[in-house]
Amino acid sequence: MSPTTSCIAFDGPQRIAQGALADVARAAKQRLDAGATGPLLVFDERDSRPIEIDLRGSVDDVLARLPSATPAEPASRGPGRPKLGVVPREVTLLPRHWDWLGQQPGGASAVLRRLVEHSIRQGGAKERARQAIESVDRFMRVMAGDEPGYEEASRAFYRGDRERFGALIAAWPADVSAHLRQLAAIAWDEREDAG
Numbered sequence: 001m002s003p004t005t006s007c008i009a010f011d012g013p014q015r016i017a018q019g020a021l022a023d024v025a026r027a028a029k030q031r032l033d034a035g036a037t038g039p040l041l042v043f044d045e046r047d048s049r050p051i052e053i054d055l056r057g058s059v060d061d062v063l064a065r066l067p068s069a070t071p072a073e074p075a076s077r078g079p080g081r082p083k084l085g086v087v088p089r090e091v092t093l094l095p096r097h098w099d100w101l102g103q104q105p106g107g108a109s110a111v112l113r114r115l116v117e118h119s120i121r122q123g124g125a126k127e128r129a130r131q132a133i134e135s136v137d138r139f140m141r142v143m144a145g146d147e148p149g150y151e152e153a154s155r156a157f158y159r160g161d162r163e164r165f166g167a168l169i170a171a172w173p174a175d176v177s178a179h180l181r182q183l184a185a186i187a188w189d190e191r192e193d194a195g
Helices: 021-033 059-064 095-102 107-144 150-159 162-169 174-194
Strands: 006-011 014-020 040-044
Touching: 006 021, 006 174, 014 021, 014 174, 021 040, 021 059, 040 107, 095 107, 107 150, 107 174, 150 162, 162 174
Parallel strands: none
Antiparallel strands: 006 014, 006 040
């Protein structure tokens, strides 16, 4: 996460800010100072995970505590290819796996990279669809779990019944309903792309 992570913030059911984390944090702090009725909640727009922001102190204090945009450089570099962004980690395999990897062109690292890239390409659409669906579920549970028709709306979402879903969430707070429509449309599109 960085100050440019795309976020959305709510004061209770009212959307107060959307955009980069730094801008949303600033808006949330200003809203708190103006007497927010709350709860003040900030979500990552990509996956709807809640983002904890320490709103104590001044706006500058709040912004200073946000994660840095550039990660700190490690004190010392070990072997590897740092210019390529290679990160050494331990891999545990059985001896027969190491034997097989050792016989492959390019060595173990090259084979593992190819396997990972192939898996990303093959499962990417399904993974994006799964993440988009979880994002809707996560946001809806937190922001609308007590709204009338929540469970039926959840079932309509999972069935892909766009019309019923829209009708059920129409009576919910406008900003919550609007954001849910956006998230659901992305999830349904991703699910269709995944086949």
